[in-house]
Amino acid sequence: MEQVKKQTEDYNQPDARGHFGPYGGLFVAETLMGPLKELREAYEHYFQDKTFLDELDSELQHYVGRPSPLYYARRWSETLGGARIYLKREDLNHTGAHKVNNTVGQALLAKRMGKTRIIAETGAGQHGVASATVAARLGLECVVYMGEEDIQRQAMNVYRMKLLGASVVPVTSGSRTLKDALNEAMRDWVTNVDNTFYIIGTVAGPHPYPAMVRDFQAVIGREAREQILQYEGRLPDALIACVGGGSNAIGLFYPFIGDASVKLYGVEAAGYGLDTDHHAAPLCAGKPGVLHGNRTYLMEDSHGQIIPTHSISAGLDYPGVGPEHAWLKDSGRASYVAINDDEALQGFHDLTRIEGILPALESSHALAYATKLAPTMGKDEIIIVNLSGRGDKDIHTVADHEGITL
Amino acid sequence: MSRIAACFERCRGAGRKVLIPYITAGDPDPAVTVPLMHAMVKAGADIIELGVPFSDPMAEGPVIQKAMERALAHAVTLDDVLEMVRRFRQGDPDTPVVLMGYLNPVEIKGYADFAHSAAAAGVDGVLLVDMPPEEADDLLVELRKHELDMIFLVAPTTGTERIKSITAAGSGFIYYVSLKGVTGAGHLDIEGVKKRVTGIHELTALPVGVGFGIKDADSASAIASVADAVVVGSALVKRVEANAPSAEAINQAVSSLLAEMRQAMDAA
Numbered sequence: 001m002e003q004v005k006k007q008t009e010d011y012n013q014p015d016a017r018g019h020f021g022p023y024g025g026l027f028v029a030e031t032l033m034g035p036l037k038e039l040r041e042a043y044e045h046y047f048q049d050k051t052f053l054d055e056l057d058s059e060l061q062h063y064v065g066r067p068s069p070l071y072y073a074r075r076w077s078e079t080l081g082g083a084r085i086y087l088k089r090e091d092l093n094h095t096g097a098h099k100v101n102n103t104v105g106q107a108l109l110a111k112r113m114g115k116t117r118i119i120a121e122t123g124a125g126q127h128g129v130a131s132a133t134v135a136a137r138l139g140l141e142c143v144v145y146m147g148e149e150d151i152q153r154q155a156m157n158v159y160r161m162k163l164l165g166a167s168v169v170p171v172t173s174g175s176r177t178l179k180d181a182l183n184e185a186m187r188d189w190v191t192n193v194d195n196t197f198y199i200i201g202t203v204a205g206p207h208p209y210p211a212m213v214r215d216f217q218a219v220i221g222r223e224a225r226e227q228i229l230q231y232e233g234r235l236p237d238a239l240i241a242c243v244g245g246g247s248n249a250i251g252l253f254y255p256f257i258g259d260a261s262v263k264l265y266g267v268e269a270a271g272y273g274l275d276t277d278h279h280a281a282p283l284c285a286g287k288p289g290v291l292h293g294n295r296t297y298l299m300e301d302s303h304g305q306i307i308p309t310h311s312i313s314a315g316l317d318y319p320g321v322g323p324e325h326a327w328l329k330d331s332g333r334a335s336y337v338a339i340n341d342d343e344a345l346q347g348f349h350d351l352t353r354i355e356g357i358l359p360a361l362e363s364s365h366a367l368a369y370a371t372k373l374a375p376t377m378g379k380d381e382i383i384i385v386n387l388s389g390r391g392d393k394d395i396h397t398v399a400d401h402e403g404i405t406l
Numbered sequence: 407m408s409r410i411a412a413c414f415e416r417c418r419g420a421g422r423k424v425l426i427p428y429i430t431a432g433d434p435d436p437a438v439t440v441p442l443m444h445a446m447v448k449a450g451a452d453i454i455e456l457g458v459p460f461s462d463p464m465a466e467g468p469v470i471q472k473a474m475e476r477a478l479a480h481a482v483t484l485d486d487v488l489e490m491v492r493r494f495r496q497g498d499p500d501t502p503v504v505l506m507g508y509l510n511p512v513e514i515k516g517y518a519d520f521a522h523s524a525a526a527a528g529v530d531g532v533l534l535v536d537m538p539p540e541e542a543d544d545l546l547v548e549l550r551k552h553e554l555d556m557i558f559l560v561a562p563t564t565g566t567e568r569i570k571s572i573t574a575a576g577s578g579f580i581y582y583v584s585l586k587g588v589t590g591a592g593h594l595d596i597e598g599v600k601k602r603v604t605g606i607h608e609l610t611a612l613p614v615g616v617g618f619g620i621k622d623a624d625s626a627s628a629i630a631s632v633a634d635a636v637v638v639g640s641a642l643v644k645r646v647e648a649n650a651p652s653a654e655a656i657n658q659a660v661s662s663l664l665a666e667m668r669q670a671m672d673a674a
Contacts, residue, residue: 017540027509027536029465030572031586034563173471179462186464191587193563290509290536291462303483304511305461 011257013327018207018294021330023323026206028293032186035193040208042113047215052112059104060219063137064094066101068220070227070384076354083237083377085370087357087387088224088252097360097389098220098248099130103199105216107134110197117141117196121185123150123178123244124314124362125157126389127201132166142166145184147177150314157393175308178318182292202245203322206293210322217251224384225255232382238263238373241386242365243283243336244316246325248388253334263335266325267369269311270338280309282321283329283336296323312341312397313361315389343368348391348398360389361397409502409530410555410578413452414613414634423630423671425450426615427664428506428639430457430473431490432482434650442646442657443494447501449661450668454494455533455637458487458507465535467590469640472647484511484520488527495528504531504557504578517548525552531578533557539575546575555579560606562586562598573610579635580606584618590640594619600632622663623670630671638667 013020026036046052060066069089077085090098103120110118118140122128128144135142144161148170151158161168174180182200189198203210203217228236239256241249243266256262271279279285282297289298291306299307299319311317328334339347344361347368351359359367363386370385377383391398399406407415417424427446431439443454459477463470484507491503505524512520512534524532532554537545539558549556555578560569562585573580584599585592603614616629617637629636642660649655 025541026538027541028538029535029561029583030538030559031465031561031563031583033538033568034561034565173468174461174475183462183464187467187588190465191591193586288513290513292464293536295513298510300510300514302514303485304514305478306510307461 013324014207014211018211020323020327023288023296023326024207024210024294026293027290027295028206029190031190031193032206036206036208038113042109043208043212046109046112052108056105056108059108060101064100064104065092066219067223068092070224070231072231073355076351077374079354080371080374082374082379083381083383084379085374086228086236086382086384088220088384090220090248090386090388091357091359091363091390095130095133096392097126097130098217098251099127099201100133101219101251102201102213102216102247103127103130103134106197106199107138107140110140110199111138113197115195115197117143117192118199119143119145119185119188119196120199120201121145121178121181122201123181123317124393125150125154125161126315126393128166128168129157129160129164131199132161132164135166136164143188144168145171145181145188147171147175147181149176150178153314154393179306202247203250203324204245204292204294204296204320210294210324213247214250214254214324217247218254220248220251220386221253221255224252228382228384235259235262236382236384237261237377238265238383240265240267240366240370240373240383242267242316242362242388243321243325244269244280244318244362245320246322248386250322250324252384252386257333264328264333265369265373266334266336267365268336268338269313269316269365270340271310271312273340274338277307278310279338280311280317280319281338282319283325284338288326291320294323296320296326312344312401313365315360315362316365337369339365339368345398345401347371357387358391359387360391361394363388408553408555408578409500410453410504413502414579417452424452424613424615424635425664425668425671426453426455426635426637427451427642428455428457428637429642429646430459430470430477431487432459432477432480433473433643433646434476435480436482436486436490438653438656439490440493441653442660444497445657445661446664447498449664451501451664453502453504455504455506455639456487456491458484458505458511460508460511463508465588467588467640469590469643469647473643484515488523488529491529492527502530503528504533505529506533507535509534509537517545521548521552521554525554529554531555531557533581535559539572542575557581559583562602566609569606569609573612576612579613579615580610581637582606582614582616582633584616587618589618592619594625594628596628596632599629603633623666626667627670627674631674636667636671
């Protein structure tokens with residue numbers, strides 16, 4: 001406890017150049033250094049600007065539907081027979097996931113900066129949909145880069161983006177998934193820096209993205225903290241959130257980092273298992289390196305090439321992770337664990353059948369870890385799980401997995 | 407004096423602009439690379455830029471992306487690339503070699519090991535696209551121990567103050583990126599490039615090479631009239647792709663384009 005206290009009392013990450021300890025930073029081609037400086041200045045300015053923050057709050061309340069409920073999952077908690085589990089209902093946001101908290105914020109920033117065109121990368125399509133949504137709302141042109149593989153897996157989200165007026169560009173390079181979509185979005189940005197704002201969907205990328213996306217997502221943790229104090233009169237004992245890039249996890253964790261008594265658990269995707277080569281758990285089974293503008297834990301081979309990842313959940317299928325998570329891991333403030341595909345599916349079914357809530361497969365990883373942790377805790381203890389998105393998008397994947405044709 | 411500095415000095419004395427071809431090491435297969443390097447020198451190359459394959463080359467256009475994928479299909483590693491340079495050096499003690507690539511393979515090898523191994527192999531300079539000077543202090547210490555040059559990029563978006571810090575950290579030459587975009591893209595604005603190169607010259611004694619978007623003899627000659635060096639990449643890599651798998655056809659196709667560029671640059 002003393003150690004945790006020390007780590008959290010003066011938590012003030014990142015430093016002025018975007019470093020979280022040895023992680024983070026700014027590793028991009030020279031052409032982007034100027035635009036990133038411009039973005040950093042805008043972010044620093046508008047996060048102090050009352051008019052901007054008021055507009056953001058208003059959008060979050062009236063357009064996104066915040067605050068999202070903190071729901072006590074009584075039946076599920078009693079079934080598990082341990083800690084009381086609360087769910088932070090990000091699945092009830094407009095567009096069905098936490099992603100929109102960030103896209104609303106970045107799009108408002110884009111407008112302030114006079115950018116007329118936004119670009120985004122997407123894996124499962126949730127961030128793409130959230131970006132296309134705010135682009136429609138604000139009258140901005142929107143181009144979404146998506147791996148060819150993912151386009152085939154997520155036809156419904158592709159069509160949603162098109163309905164919203166976005167162009168969806170298939171990415172055919174590399175492994176044709178999320179990491180390649182990010183590469184391609186960077187290539188677009190480098191070419192169109194003058195009028196284009198790149199909305200990164202997670203707490204990765206070059207400074208200031210990891211800090212800025214965290215600050216937009218921290219509304220999750222601020223609300224949850226206030227809600228649990230109101231309902232229970234005390235702080236929770238543990239927080240659990242899934243970690244792909246890590247934006248919903250940081251969003252929940254960040255306002256609690258200074259509360260030494262609150263344990264933080266990030267849940268990575270173990271895919272077919274950490275002992276196979278088919279997973280997406282860089283914090284649990286990877287090592288540090290540099291990709292997509294920041295130094296962080298990566299899935300890479302011994303020669304520094306990024307290796308293919310696997311998770312049943314497209315949103316966790318990414319070889320890197322936000323640099324702040326890398327720092328929270330090394331400092332010991334947060335713990336990172338992994339849940340495999342089958343365990344996540346079980347979590348998906350459990351919540352659906354016991355609480356009548358269909359969770360996203362990403363969030364199901366966090367739920368599955370709660371089913372392990374809760375029974376080891378007392379009935380007077382409290383867990384908050386971030387239910388980061390709803391599972392409607394995943395029903396085809398689940399049906400396929402179970403050999404059912406819809 | 408480093409081989410790179412000596413090369414620029416020699417060329418300046420001879421009234422010759424420096425021609426720097428880029429190929430991706432191991433493309434389309436590892437056996438092609440060393441003979442192709444020698445062929446390029448014969449065709450008029452002054453410095454060779456050798457691309458180190460990386461799985462996620464964010465600054466490359468489709469041509470060089472595919473070249474890296476072809477090389478990675480043969481599992482070409484940074485160590486393999488260093489071995490190619492070592493073999494090249496056995497037949498060519500003079501032509502400088504610059505490794506161009508991305509940070510992560512170097513990061514994994516370790517800066518000290520990399521600098522030592524690169525120097526031992528006969529590498530002269532290193533250009534890491536995603537390593538700006540702000541993050542490069544530790545690597546620079548190791549490279550300087552072995553008198554390796556670190557070549558940094560200057561872009562159309564780089565302001566004057568930044569150019570000063572980049573030229574202070576870099577050595578060998580400054581690589582001016584002629585356009586906003588990825589390798590192999592767009593059209594050249596010669597007057598715009600001229601203005602920028604003149605601006606950089608006012609801030610540093612380092613020579614300035616220009617790359618991105620140089621496709622043929624005309625554009626090479628136009629750039630040579632405003633810069634100290636011409637870097638050509640995608641146009642050559644396209645010829646590698648078109649003539650694969652024949653090593654002989656590749657050597658011939660690459661050499662003939664380089665020879666045309668050389669001739670046009672010398673005639674200007």
